[in-house]
Amino acid sequence: MTIEVLRPGQLTTVQDLGRRGCQHEGVPESGSMDAYAARLANLLAGNDEGAALLEITLTGPTLRFTRAATVALGGADFGATLDGTLLAPWRSARVVAGATLELGAAHDGCRGYLAVGGGIDMPPVLGSRSTCLAAAFGGHHGRALRAGDVLALGAAPAEAPRRTLAAAVRPTYRDSIRIIPVPEMDWFDPDGRHALFAEPFTVTPRSDRMGYRLSGPRFAAGARAERPSSAVAMGTVQLPPNGEPIVLMADHQTTGGYPVLGHVASVDLGSVAQLRPGASLRFSPVSLDEAQRLYLERERALASLRRGLLQSP
Amino acid sequence: MGVTSPPVRFDPLGDCALVARLGERADDETFARVHALLSLLRGAHPAVRDVVAGFTTVTVHYEPAEVEETADLPHHTLARRLEALAPDALARPIASPRLVDIPVCYEGELAPDLDEVARHTGLDAREVVARHTGATYDVRMIGFLPGFPYLAGLDPRLATPRRDEPRARVPAGSVGIGGEQTGVYPLSSPGGWRLIGRTPLRLFDPERDPASVLAVGDRVRFRAIDRAAYERVASP
Structure with a gap:
Protein backbone atom coordinates (compact mmCIF):
# COMPACT_ATOMS: atom_id res chain seq x y z
CA MET A 1 0.00 0.00 0.00
CA THR A 2 2.92 2.34 -0.54
CA ILE A 3 5.02 4.32 -2.95
CA GLU A 4 8.80 4.17 -2.56
CA VAL A 5 10.85 7.15 -3.61
CA LEU A 6 13.84 5.95 -5.67
CA ARG A 7 14.89 9.42 -6.83
CA PRO A 8 13.24 12.49 -5.33
CA GLY A 9 13.42 15.03 -8.20
CA GLN A 10 14.26 18.68 -7.64
CA LEU A 11 11.46 19.62 -5.24
CA THR A 12 8.69 17.08 -4.80
CA THR A 13 6.25 17.79 -1.99
CA VAL A 14 2.93 16.46 -0.71
CA GLN A 15 0.18 19.07 -1.18
CA ASP A 16 -3.57 19.35 -1.05
CA LEU A 17 -5.77 22.43 -1.39
CA GLY A 18 -4.00 24.13 1.48
CA ARG A 19 -4.26 24.84 5.16
CA ARG A 20 -7.31 27.06 5.32
CA GLY A 21 -8.37 29.12 8.27
CA CYS A 22 -4.94 29.34 9.97
CA GLN A 23 -3.63 32.59 8.49
CA HIS A 24 -4.71 34.47 11.61
CA GLU A 25 -2.10 32.34 13.44
CA GLY A 26 0.53 33.40 10.91
CA VAL A 27 0.41 30.02 9.15
CA PRO A 28 0.79 30.13 5.35
CA GLU A 29 -1.94 28.32 3.42
CA SER A 30 0.52 26.30 1.29
CA GLY A 31 -1.24 23.80 -1.00
CA SER A 32 -0.75 23.14 -4.71
CA MET A 33 0.64 26.17 -6.56
CA ASP A 34 -1.39 25.28 -9.68
CA ALA A 35 -4.44 24.23 -7.70
CA TYR A 36 -6.70 23.89 -10.73
CA ALA A 37 -4.36 21.34 -12.35
CA ALA A 38 -4.11 19.47 -9.03
CA ARG A 39 -7.90 19.31 -8.66
CA LEU A 40 -8.27 17.94 -12.20
CA ALA A 41 -5.55 15.31 -11.65
CA ASN A 42 -7.35 14.14 -8.52
CA LEU A 43 -10.70 13.86 -10.31
CA LEU A 44 -9.05 11.79 -13.07
CA ALA A 45 -7.57 9.44 -10.46
CA GLY A 46 -11.00 8.93 -8.91
CA ASN A 47 -10.26 11.09 -5.84
CA ASP A 48 -11.89 14.06 -4.22
CA GLU A 49 -10.36 17.26 -5.57
CA GLY A 50 -8.70 17.94 -2.25
CA ALA A 51 -6.89 14.58 -1.85
CA ALA A 52 -3.18 14.80 -1.05
CA LEU A 53 -0.98 14.38 -4.12
CA LEU A 54 2.58 15.08 -5.21
CA GLU A 55 3.65 18.44 -6.59
CA ILE A 56 6.66 17.98 -8.84
CA THR A 57 9.03 20.81 -9.78
CA LEU A 58 11.16 21.11 -12.95
CA THR A 59 12.73 17.64 -12.59
CA GLY A 60 10.53 14.75 -11.56
CA PRO A 61 11.01 11.82 -9.21
CA THR A 62 11.28 8.07 -9.87
CA LEU A 63 8.76 6.11 -7.82
CA ARG A 64 8.03 2.41 -7.28
CA PHE A 65 4.49 1.26 -6.47
CA THR A 66 4.19 -1.69 -4.10
CA ARG A 67 0.57 -2.25 -5.04
CA ALA A 68 -1.64 -1.68 -8.07
CA ALA A 69 -3.08 1.81 -8.25
CA THR A 70 -4.83 4.29 -10.50
CA VAL A 71 -2.71 7.34 -11.28
CA ALA A 72 -3.19 10.56 -13.22
CA LEU A 73 -0.75 13.32 -14.13
CA GLY A 74 -1.66 16.97 -14.61
CA GLY A 75 0.06 20.32 -15.01
CA ALA A 76 3.41 20.47 -16.80
CA ASP A 77 4.41 17.45 -18.91
CA PHE A 78 7.44 15.64 -17.46
CA GLY A 79 7.61 12.96 -20.18
CA ALA A 80 6.61 10.32 -17.64
CA THR A 81 7.24 6.66 -18.37
CA LEU A 82 5.69 3.67 -16.67
CA ASP A 83 8.07 0.71 -16.86
CA GLY A 84 9.51 2.37 -19.95
CA THR A 85 6.21 3.14 -21.71
CA LEU A 86 5.22 6.77 -22.19
CA LEU A 87 2.42 7.89 -19.85
CA ALA A 88 0.50 10.90 -21.15
CA PRO A 89 -0.80 13.55 -18.74
CA TRP A 90 -4.49 14.38 -18.31
CA ARG A 91 -5.70 10.78 -18.33
CA SER A 92 -5.93 8.07 -15.72
CA ALA A 93 -3.84 4.93 -16.01
CA ARG A 94 -3.51 1.70 -14.11
CA VAL A 95 -0.20 0.93 -12.44
CA VAL A 96 0.55 -2.69 -11.50
CA ALA A 97 2.22 -3.69 -8.26
CA GLY A 98 6.00 -3.39 -8.59
CA ALA A 99 5.84 -0.91 -11.47
CA THR A 100 8.27 2.02 -11.67
CA LEU A 101 7.08 5.47 -12.69
CA GLU A 102 9.83 7.76 -13.91
CA LEU A 103 9.38 11.47 -14.50
CA GLY A 104 12.03 13.40 -16.40
CA ALA A 105 12.49 17.13 -16.86
CA ALA A 106 9.47 19.32 -17.53
CA HIS A 107 9.13 19.89 -21.29
CA ASP A 108 7.58 23.25 -20.67
CA GLY A 109 6.00 24.77 -17.60
CA CYS A 110 7.36 24.22 -14.12
CA ARG A 111 5.02 22.12 -11.97
CA GLY A 112 3.31 18.77 -12.43
CA TYR A 113 0.86 16.88 -10.23
CA LEU A 114 0.74 13.14 -9.64
CA ALA A 115 -2.55 11.99 -8.16
CA VAL A 116 -2.84 8.40 -6.95
CA GLY A 117 -6.20 6.70 -6.30
CA GLY A 118 -6.92 6.88 -2.57
CA GLY A 119 -4.59 9.86 -2.16
CA ILE A 120 -1.31 10.07 -0.26
CA ASP A 121 -2.27 9.05 3.27
CA MET A 122 -0.94 10.75 6.37
CA PRO A 123 -2.52 12.46 9.36
CA PRO A 124 -3.54 16.02 8.53
CA VAL A 125 -1.78 18.78 10.52
CA LEU A 126 -3.96 21.83 11.24
CA GLY A 127 -6.56 20.39 8.89
CA SER A 128 -4.31 19.82 5.88
CA ARG A 129 -1.77 17.40 4.41
CA SER A 130 0.09 20.19 2.62
CA THR A 131 3.80 20.60 3.31
CA CYS A 132 4.64 23.83 5.14
CA LEU A 133 8.33 24.15 4.19
CA ALA A 134 8.91 27.39 6.14
CA ALA A 135 7.88 25.90 9.49
CA ALA A 136 8.74 22.27 8.60
CA PHE A 137 5.46 20.56 9.32
CA GLY A 138 2.67 18.88 7.35
CA GLY A 139 3.07 16.68 4.29
CA HIS A 140 5.91 14.19 4.60
CA HIS A 141 7.70 15.31 7.80
CA GLY A 142 7.42 18.94 6.73
CA ARG A 143 9.97 18.61 3.93
CA ALA A 144 10.50 17.75 0.27
CA LEU A 145 10.78 14.06 -0.56
CA ARG A 146 14.16 12.28 -0.41
CA ALA A 147 15.36 9.02 -1.85
CA GLY A 148 14.27 6.16 0.40
CA ASP A 149 11.08 7.83 1.62
CA VAL A 150 8.00 5.62 1.69
CA LEU A 151 4.54 7.15 1.28
CA ALA A 152 1.36 5.39 2.38
CA LEU A 153 -1.69 5.37 0.11
CA GLY A 154 -5.30 5.69 1.17
CA ALA A 155 -7.93 3.07 0.40
CA ALA A 156 -9.19 3.17 -3.19
CA PRO A 157 -11.61 1.08 -5.27
CA ALA A 158 -9.84 -1.91 -6.85
CA GLU A 159 -10.65 -0.75 -10.37
CA ALA A 160 -11.32 2.95 -10.92
CA PRO A 161 -12.88 3.98 -14.25
CA ARG A 162 -10.43 5.15 -16.93
CA ARG A 163 -10.85 8.81 -17.56
CA THR A 164 -9.41 11.21 -20.11
CA LEU A 165 -9.73 14.97 -19.82
CA ALA A 166 -11.02 16.48 -23.07
CA ALA A 167 -8.59 18.99 -24.56
CA ALA A 168 -11.24 21.71 -24.29
CA VAL A 169 -11.27 21.60 -20.49
CA ARG A 170 -7.52 21.29 -19.91
CA PRO A 171 -5.98 24.37 -18.36
CA THR A 172 -4.47 26.84 -20.77
CA TYR A 173 -1.44 28.70 -19.50
CA ARG A 174 -0.90 32.34 -20.39
CA ASP A 175 2.24 34.45 -20.42
CA SER A 176 0.10 37.56 -20.15
CA ILE A 177 -0.86 37.59 -16.48
CA ARG A 178 -3.94 39.59 -15.58
CA ILE A 179 -3.66 41.93 -12.61
CA ILE A 180 -6.42 43.68 -10.70
CA PRO A 181 -4.93 47.16 -10.11
CA VAL A 182 -5.21 48.80 -6.71
CA PRO A 183 -6.18 52.44 -6.09
CA GLU A 184 -2.81 52.95 -4.40
CA MET A 185 -1.18 52.65 -7.85
CA ASP A 186 -1.58 56.40 -8.01
CA TRP A 187 1.27 56.50 -5.51
CA PHE A 188 3.73 55.11 -8.01
CA ASP A 189 5.44 57.32 -10.52
CA PRO A 190 3.57 57.60 -13.87
CA ASP A 191 6.43 56.06 -15.90
CA GLY A 192 6.35 53.06 -13.60
CA ARG A 193 2.59 52.64 -13.93
CA HIS A 194 2.96 52.70 -17.69
CA ALA A 195 5.87 50.23 -17.62
CA LEU A 196 3.94 47.73 -15.50
CA PHE A 197 1.67 46.90 -18.41
CA ALA A 198 3.90 47.87 -21.34
CA GLU A 199 7.16 46.05 -20.66
CA PRO A 200 8.03 42.37 -20.14
CA PHE A 201 9.35 40.93 -16.86
CA THR A 202 11.61 37.95 -16.27
CA VAL A 203 11.22 35.35 -13.50
CA THR A 204 14.46 35.43 -11.49
CA PRO A 205 16.10 32.33 -9.96
CA ARG A 206 15.15 33.70 -6.52
CA SER A 207 11.60 32.51 -7.08
CA ASP A 208 10.03 29.72 -5.11
CA ARG A 209 6.78 28.55 -3.48
CA MET A 210 6.76 31.70 -1.31
CA GLY A 211 6.94 34.14 -4.17
CA TYR A 212 8.11 34.96 -7.67
CA ARG A 213 10.70 37.72 -7.81
CA LEU A 214 10.66 39.50 -11.15
CA SER A 215 13.27 41.55 -12.94
CA GLY A 216 12.40 44.13 -15.58
CA PRO A 217 11.29 47.70 -15.26
CA ARG A 218 11.94 48.98 -11.76
CA PHE A 219 9.42 50.97 -9.84
CA ALA A 220 9.77 53.75 -7.36
CA ALA A 221 7.06 53.97 -4.76
CA GLY A 222 6.44 57.35 -3.21
CA ALA A 223 6.83 57.74 0.53
CA ARG A 224 3.05 57.50 0.89
CA ALA A 225 3.09 53.92 -0.36
CA GLU A 226 4.71 52.69 2.87
CA ARG A 227 2.04 51.39 5.19
CA PRO A 228 1.69 49.48 8.44
CA SER A 229 1.78 45.69 7.92
CA SER A 230 -1.48 44.15 6.83
CA ALA A 231 -2.71 40.81 5.48
CA VAL A 232 -1.66 39.82 1.97
CA ALA A 233 -2.95 37.06 -0.32
CA MET A 234 -1.65 34.61 -2.88
CA GLY A 235 -1.32 36.71 -6.03
CA THR A 236 -0.56 39.98 -4.23
CA VAL A 237 2.17 41.82 -6.16
CA GLN A 238 4.46 43.55 -3.66
CA LEU A 239 7.12 46.14 -4.30
CA PRO A 240 10.10 45.77 -1.93
CA PRO A 241 12.66 48.60 -1.63
CA ASN A 242 14.88 47.20 -4.41
CA GLY A 243 12.11 47.99 -6.92
CA GLU A 244 11.71 44.41 -8.20
CA PRO A 245 8.10 43.20 -7.86
CA ILE A 246 7.32 39.97 -6.00
CA VAL A 247 4.21 37.93 -6.80
CA LEU A 248 3.24 36.16 -3.58
CA MET A 249 2.55 32.45 -4.04
CA ALA A 250 1.16 29.54 -1.98
CA ASP A 251 3.73 29.61 0.87
CA HIS A 252 3.64 33.41 1.27
CA GLN A 253 3.87 35.05 4.67
CA THR A 254 0.44 36.03 5.92
CA THR A 255 1.17 39.74 6.41
CA GLY A 256 3.39 42.30 4.73
CA GLY A 257 4.17 46.00 4.79
CA TYR A 258 5.58 46.58 1.30
CA PRO A 259 3.58 48.73 -1.13
CA VAL A 260 1.22 46.68 -3.31
CA LEU A 261 1.03 47.10 -7.11
CA GLY A 262 -2.03 44.92 -7.60
CA HIS A 263 -3.32 41.37 -7.32
CA VAL A 264 -3.08 38.59 -9.89
CA ALA A 265 -6.53 37.36 -10.93
CA SER A 266 -7.00 33.98 -9.23
CA VAL A 267 -7.71 32.25 -12.56
CA ASP A 268 -4.16 33.20 -13.66
CA LEU A 269 -2.31 31.93 -10.56
CA GLY A 270 -1.78 28.54 -12.24
CA SER A 271 -0.14 30.33 -15.15
CA VAL A 272 2.26 32.07 -12.74
CA ALA A 273 2.97 28.73 -11.01
CA GLN A 274 3.98 27.25 -14.37
CA LEU A 275 6.54 29.98 -15.12
CA ARG A 276 10.07 28.76 -14.56
CA PRO A 277 13.12 30.86 -13.69
CA GLY A 278 14.18 32.74 -16.82
CA ALA A 279 10.68 32.74 -18.31
CA SER A 280 9.27 36.06 -19.41
CA LEU A 281 5.80 37.37 -18.74
CA ARG A 282 3.72 40.47 -19.19
CA PHE A 283 1.04 41.96 -17.04
CA SER A 284 -2.28 43.18 -18.32
CA PRO A 285 -4.99 44.95 -16.34
CA VAL A 286 -8.31 43.27 -15.55
CA SER A 287 -11.22 44.62 -13.55
CA LEU A 288 -12.21 42.95 -10.31
CA ASP A 289 -15.65 42.23 -11.77
CA GLU A 290 -14.16 40.50 -14.80
CA ALA A 291 -11.68 38.52 -12.65
CA GLN A 292 -14.48 37.27 -10.45
CA ARG A 293 -16.71 36.42 -13.43
CA LEU A 294 -13.86 34.31 -14.88
CA TYR A 295 -13.40 32.65 -11.48
CA LEU A 296 -17.06 31.70 -11.15
CA GLU A 297 -17.15 30.51 -14.77
CA ARG A 298 -14.25 28.16 -14.13
CA GLU A 299 -15.80 26.84 -10.91
CA ARG A 300 -19.03 26.12 -12.77
CA ALA A 301 -17.15 24.32 -15.55
CA LEU A 302 -15.35 22.23 -12.95
CA ALA A 303 -18.63 21.42 -11.18
CA SER A 304 -20.23 20.17 -14.39
CA LEU A 305 -17.10 18.18 -15.22
CA ARG A 306 -17.28 16.60 -11.76
CA ARG A 307 -20.93 15.66 -12.30
CA GLY A 308 -20.09 14.20 -15.73
CA LEU A 309 -17.29 12.10 -14.25
CA LEU A 310 -19.52 10.78 -11.50
CA GLN A 311 -22.11 9.74 -14.07
CA SER A 312 -19.64 7.91 -16.30
CA PRO A 313 -20.11 4.13 -16.16
CA MET B 1 -16.18 50.03 26.53
CA ARG B 92 -20.29 45.92 21.62
CA PRO B 93 -18.04 46.03 24.68
CA ILE B 94 -14.72 44.30 24.13
CA ALA B 95 -14.21 41.22 26.30
CA SER B 96 -11.47 41.68 28.87
CA PRO B 97 -8.21 40.46 27.35
CA ARG B 98 -6.41 37.32 28.40
CA LEU B 99 -3.11 37.96 30.21
CA VAL B 100 -0.36 35.58 29.14
CA ASP B 101 2.78 35.17 31.24
CA ILE B 102 5.95 34.40 29.27
CA PRO B 103 9.02 33.33 31.26
CA VAL B 104 12.27 34.60 29.74
CA CYS B 105 15.88 33.94 30.63
CA TYR B 106 17.84 37.15 29.97
CA GLU B 107 21.26 35.60 30.61
CA GLY B 108 24.48 34.63 28.84
CA GLU B 109 24.32 33.19 25.35
CA LEU B 110 20.51 33.23 25.48
CA ALA B 111 20.76 37.05 25.40
CA PRO B 112 23.48 37.75 22.79
CA ASP B 113 22.47 41.37 22.11
CA LEU B 114 21.54 42.46 25.65
CA ASP B 115 24.80 44.36 26.12
CA GLU B 116 24.39 46.03 22.72
CA VAL B 117 20.88 47.19 23.67
CA ALA B 118 22.24 48.46 27.00
CA ARG B 119 24.99 50.38 25.19
CA HIS B 120 22.57 51.85 22.65
CA THR B 121 20.03 52.93 25.27
CA GLY B 122 22.56 54.08 27.85
CA LEU B 123 20.97 51.82 30.45
CA ASP B 124 22.69 48.96 32.21
CA ALA B 125 21.65 45.43 31.33
CA ARG B 126 19.71 44.98 34.58
CA GLU B 127 17.72 48.13 33.85
CA VAL B 128 16.93 46.88 30.30
CA VAL B 129 15.54 43.66 31.78
CA ALA B 130 13.63 45.55 34.47
CA ARG B 131 11.98 47.77 31.89
CA HIS B 132 11.25 44.87 29.51
CA THR B 133 9.60 42.84 32.28
CA GLY B 134 7.92 45.90 33.78
CA ALA B 135 5.58 46.59 30.87
CA THR B 136 2.38 44.91 29.73
CA TYR B 137 2.14 44.40 25.98
CA ASP B 138 -0.73 44.07 23.50
CA VAL B 139 -0.59 41.44 20.77
CA ARG B 140 -1.42 43.64 17.79
CA MET B 141 -0.70 41.25 14.94
CA ILE B 142 0.45 37.68 14.28
CA GLY B 143 2.52 37.37 11.12
CA PHE B 144 5.95 36.99 9.49
CA LEU B 145 6.22 33.44 10.92
CA PRO B 146 3.58 31.05 12.30
CA GLY B 147 2.75 32.32 15.80
CA PHE B 148 5.06 35.39 15.64
CA PRO B 149 3.49 38.14 17.78
CA TYR B 150 3.97 41.84 17.09
CA LEU B 151 3.74 43.43 20.53
CA ALA B 152 2.90 47.05 21.30
CA GLY B 153 3.91 48.64 24.59
CA LEU B 154 7.71 48.58 24.54
CA ASP B 155 9.24 51.19 26.84
CA PRO B 156 10.43 53.85 24.34
CA ARG B 157 13.78 53.96 26.18
CA LEU B 158 14.43 50.37 24.97
CA ALA B 159 13.93 51.11 21.26
CA THR B 160 17.01 49.88 19.38
CA PRO B 161 17.44 49.62 15.61
CA ARG B 162 17.62 46.21 13.97
CA ARG B 163 21.00 44.70 13.17
CA ASP B 164 22.53 45.82 9.87
CA GLU B 165 23.15 42.19 8.98
CA PRO B 166 20.26 39.89 9.93
CA ARG B 167 21.28 36.59 11.53
CA ALA B 168 20.90 33.56 9.26
CA ARG B 169 19.37 31.63 12.13
CA VAL B 170 17.65 33.01 15.21
CA PRO B 171 16.84 30.16 17.62
CA ALA B 172 13.21 29.42 18.45
CA GLY B 173 12.05 31.20 21.62
CA SER B 174 14.36 34.20 21.13
CA VAL B 175 12.94 37.46 22.50
CA GLY B 176 13.97 40.47 20.47
CA ILE B 177 13.72 44.20 20.04
CA GLY B 178 13.38 45.63 16.53
CA GLY B 179 13.05 49.40 16.47
CA GLU B 180 10.11 50.31 18.70
CA GLN B 181 8.72 46.78 18.70
CA THR B 182 9.39 43.67 20.71
CA GLY B 183 8.42 40.10 19.95
CA VAL B 184 9.30 36.42 20.24
CA TYR B 185 10.53 34.16 17.44
CA PRO B 186 8.33 31.05 17.78
CA LEU B 187 10.47 29.08 15.30
CA SER B 188 14.08 29.17 14.19
CA SER B 189 14.36 31.56 11.28
CA PRO B 190 16.53 34.28 9.82
CA GLY B 191 15.98 37.56 11.67
CA GLY B 192 17.42 41.00 12.34
CA TRP B 193 16.02 41.91 15.76
CA ARG B 194 18.30 42.41 18.79
CA LEU B 195 18.05 39.30 20.93
CA ILE B 196 17.83 40.05 24.65
CA GLY B 197 16.61 36.72 26.03
CA ARG B 198 14.92 33.43 25.31
CA THR B 199 11.73 31.75 26.50
CA PRO B 200 11.57 27.97 27.02
CA LEU B 201 7.88 28.03 25.98
CA ARG B 202 6.88 26.76 22.54
CA LEU B 203 4.79 29.63 21.24
CA PHE B 204 3.82 27.69 18.12
CA ASP B 205 3.14 23.96 17.89
CA PRO B 206 1.26 22.70 14.81
CA GLU B 207 0.15 19.59 16.74
CA ARG B 208 -1.68 21.77 19.26
CA ASP B 209 -5.07 23.47 18.85
CA PRO B 210 -4.83 26.40 18.73
CA ALA B 211 -1.32 26.09 17.37
CA SER B 212 -0.29 29.58 18.45
CA VAL B 213 -0.18 30.35 22.19
CA LEU B 214 -0.87 34.02 21.47
CA ALA B 215 -3.78 35.57 19.61
CA VAL B 216 -4.44 39.15 18.58
CA GLY B 217 -5.94 41.00 21.53
CA ASP B 218 -4.07 39.04 24.21
CA ARG B 219 -1.96 40.95 26.73
CA VAL B 220 1.53 39.71 27.52
CA ARG B 221 3.96 40.09 30.41
CA PHE B 222 7.53 38.84 30.38
CA ARG B 223 8.90 37.37 33.62
CA ALA B 224 12.63 36.95 34.19
CA ILE B 225 13.76 33.42 35.09
CA ASP B 226 17.25 32.10 35.74
CA ARG B 227 19.12 29.61 33.61
CA ALA B 228 18.16 26.63 35.81
CA ALA B 229 14.44 27.45 35.53
CA TYR B 230 14.88 27.86 31.76
CA GLU B 231 16.48 24.44 31.44
CA ARG B 232 13.75 22.77 33.55
CA VAL B 233 11.01 24.00 31.21
CA ALA B 234 13.00 23.66 27.99
CA SER B 235 13.91 20.00 28.55
CA PRO B 236 11.11 18.39 30.51
Missing part, protein backbone atom coordinates in the same frame (compact mmCIF):
# COMPACT_ATOMS: atom_id res chain seq x y z
CA GLY B 2 -17.67 50.43 23.06
CA VAL B 3 -16.00 52.22 20.20
CA THR B 4 -17.67 55.06 18.34
CA SER B 5 -16.46 55.62 14.82
CA PRO B 6 -17.34 56.28 11.18
CA PRO B 7 -18.96 53.47 9.15
CA VAL B 8 -16.74 50.58 8.15
CA ARG B 9 -16.11 49.97 4.45
CA PHE B 10 -14.80 46.71 2.99
CA ASP B 11 -12.59 47.20 -0.08
CA PRO B 12 -11.40 44.43 -2.37
CA LEU B 13 -7.96 42.87 -1.88
CA GLY B 14 -7.75 40.85 -5.10
CA ASP B 15 -10.70 38.62 -6.03
CA CYS B 16 -10.76 36.41 -2.91
CA ALA B 17 -10.34 38.86 -0.01
CA LEU B 18 -11.82 42.07 1.39
CA VAL B 19 -10.10 44.54 3.67
CA ALA B 20 -11.51 47.07 6.13
CA ARG B 21 -9.17 49.96 6.94
CA LEU B 22 -9.94 51.05 10.46
CA GLY B 23 -7.55 53.93 10.99
CA GLU B 24 -4.55 55.73 9.55
CA ARG B 25 -2.14 55.08 12.40
CA ALA B 26 -1.38 51.94 14.40
CA ASP B 27 -2.58 53.47 17.67
CA ASP B 28 -4.76 52.28 20.56
CA GLU B 29 -7.96 53.62 19.04
CA THR B 30 -7.43 51.87 15.71
CA PHE B 31 -6.48 48.68 17.50
CA ALA B 32 -9.70 48.74 19.54
CA ARG B 33 -11.65 48.81 16.26
CA VAL B 34 -9.54 46.03 14.71
CA HIS B 35 -10.02 43.86 17.76
CA ALA B 36 -13.76 44.49 17.93
CA LEU B 37 -14.30 43.47 14.30
CA LEU B 38 -12.05 40.40 14.40
CA SER B 39 -14.08 38.13 16.61
CA LEU B 40 -17.39 39.08 15.01
CA LEU B 41 -16.26 38.43 11.43
CA ARG B 42 -14.95 34.95 12.13
CA GLY B 43 -17.89 32.71 11.24
CA ALA B 44 -19.98 35.70 10.12
CA HIS B 45 -20.65 34.16 6.71
CA PRO B 46 -20.17 30.63 5.29
CA ALA B 47 -17.95 31.99 2.50
CA VAL B 48 -15.45 33.47 5.01
CA ARG B 49 -12.33 31.30 5.27
CA ASP B 50 -10.19 33.39 7.58
CA VAL B 51 -10.05 36.77 9.28
CA VAL B 52 -6.60 38.32 9.72
CA ALA B 53 -5.66 41.39 11.74
CA GLY B 54 -3.16 43.95 10.46
CA PHE B 55 -1.95 46.98 12.45
CA THR B 56 -4.74 49.15 11.02
CA THR B 57 -6.82 46.66 9.03
CA VAL B 58 -8.96 43.55 9.19
CA THR B 59 -8.79 41.28 6.15
CA VAL B 60 -11.38 38.65 5.30
CA HIS B 61 -10.27 35.82 3.00
CA TYR B 62 -13.28 34.25 1.29
CA GLU B 63 -14.37 31.73 -1.31
CA PRO B 64 -16.30 33.60 -4.05
CA ALA B 65 -18.18 30.47 -5.18
CA GLU B 66 -19.66 30.14 -1.69
CA VAL B 67 -21.21 33.61 -1.56
CA GLU B 68 -24.96 33.41 -2.18
CA GLU B 69 -25.98 34.25 -5.75
CA THR B 70 -27.41 37.71 -6.19
CA ALA B 71 -27.60 40.15 -9.09
CA ASP B 72 -24.19 41.40 -7.92
CA LEU B 73 -20.81 39.74 -7.98
CA PRO B 74 -19.63 37.98 -4.79
CA HIS B 75 -17.19 40.72 -3.74
CA HIS B 76 -20.01 43.24 -3.75
CA THR B 77 -22.55 41.02 -2.01
CA LEU B 78 -20.17 39.95 0.74
CA ALA B 79 -18.81 43.47 1.33
CA ARG B 80 -22.35 44.84 1.85
CA ARG B 81 -23.17 41.94 4.19
CA LEU B 82 -20.10 42.49 6.35
CA GLU B 83 -20.57 46.26 6.37
CA ALA B 84 -24.08 45.74 7.73
CA LEU B 85 -22.66 43.67 10.61
CA ALA B 86 -19.85 46.07 11.52
CA PRO B 87 -21.70 48.75 13.53
CA ASP B 88 -22.94 46.17 16.04
CA ALA B 89 -19.45 44.74 16.45
CA LEU B 90 -17.97 48.16 17.10
CA ALA B 91 -20.69 49.10 19.58
